[in-house]
Amino acid sequence: MASRFLKLAGWAVTIGAVGAIALAERRHPLRSRKRDVVPRTVRNLAMGATCQAMITISEAPATRAIARRNASRRRGLQHWLGSGVIGKAAAFLAMDYGFYLWHIATHKVPFLWRFHRVHHVDPDMDMSTALRFHFVDMLVSLPWRLVQVRVSGIGPQMLKNWQLFFLLSVLFHHSNTRLPKGWDKALSRIITTPRMHGIHHSRDLSEMDSNWSSGIAVWDHLHGTYRDDVAQEEIVIGVDDPMAERDVAIGPALLAPARSPATRGEG
Numbered sequence: 001m002a003s004r005f006l007k008l009a010g011w012a013v014t015i016g017a018v019g020a021i022a023l024a025e026r027r028h029p030l031r032s033r034k035r036d037v038v039p040r041t042v043r044n045l046a047m048g049a050t051c052q053a054m055i056t057i058s059e060a061p062a063t064r065a066i067a068r069r070n071a072s073r074r075r076g077l078q079h080w081l082g083s084g085v086i087g088k089a090a091a092f093l094a095m096d097y098g099f100y101l102w103h104i105a106t107h108k109v110p111f112l113w114r115f116h117r118v119h120h121v122d123p124d125m126d127m128s129t130a131l132r133f134h135f136v137d138m139l140v141s142l143p144w145r146l147v148q149v150r151v152s153g154i155g156p157q158m159l160k161n162w163q164l165f166f167l168l169s170v171l172f173h174h175s176n177t178r179l180p181k182g183w184d185k186a187l188s189r190i191i192t193t194p195r196m197h198g199i200h201h202s203r204d205l206s207e208m209d210s211n212w213s214s215g216i217a218v219w220d221h222l223h224g225t226y227r228d229d230v231a232q233e234e235i236v237i238g239v240d241d242p243m244a245e246r247d248v249a250i251g252p253a254l255l256a257p258a259r260s261p262a263t264r265g266e267g
């Protein structure tokens with residue numbers, strides 16, 4: 001009964017947040033759009049659906065099974081630090097830090113960049129960009145995801161909590177939402193904000209190589225990779241390689257990892 005209530009609450013929060021972000025994007029856009037919103041959104045939703053299908057048959061059952069075993073065998077970081085709030089918070093932070101490290105790897109390891117590039121090729125950035133990934137990327141990232149779950153020792157319920165937090169975070173920070181600048185700056189000390197992530201989606205490599213956090217922003221502050229010195233009006237969203245325009249469309253995007261230049265900014 002309690003788990004059914006939590007599930008319904010999770011759906012209610014997600015639907016409410018998506019509606020609120022969509023409204024904020026319309027009323028207070030952060031960047032001007034370069035492309036028509038409808039075809040972009042349809043394309044990004046379609047790519048997101050293929051990713052979700054892949055997650056449903058691979059990552060979801062595998063991570064659930066490891067999380068259940070973490071709880072039954074009392075293993076991993078969460079249990080070393082006790083089963084109380086401290087242990088749970090540590091597991092949550094470990095999952096999030098794992099994503100920070102993985103995100104850097106997806107840019108710096110040429111094989112991984114071939115897949116992550118498909119996400120960055122989008123010439124505009126809004127909430128739908130959060131769903132634009134190559135479905136094979138879900139398999140490529142799976143081994144690291146399993147390591148995250150195993151090392152953190154996260155249990156089944158905390159895993160669900162973290163997944164909900166992460167989903168809402170990626171929808172929010174990819175969104176084209178202009179928050180009052182003081183709010184954005186204050187929030188960016190704690191979580192990844194649209195302005196922060198806009199700098200990461202710049203075609204300029206010196207700007208792209210910053211703001212790697214996907215959930216909690218503290219990792220960028222701790223590692224000195226946080227930037228807020230670029231005005232959104234000066235940013236050109238996308239990737240700087242000769243095949244970028246071709247790979248915006250869904251068909252070429254799906255073939256791109258097999259044929260696009262592996263080196264970032266090549267050309």
Ligand SMILES: [Zn+2]
Pocket residue numbers: 103107116120200
């Ligand atoms: Zn990235």
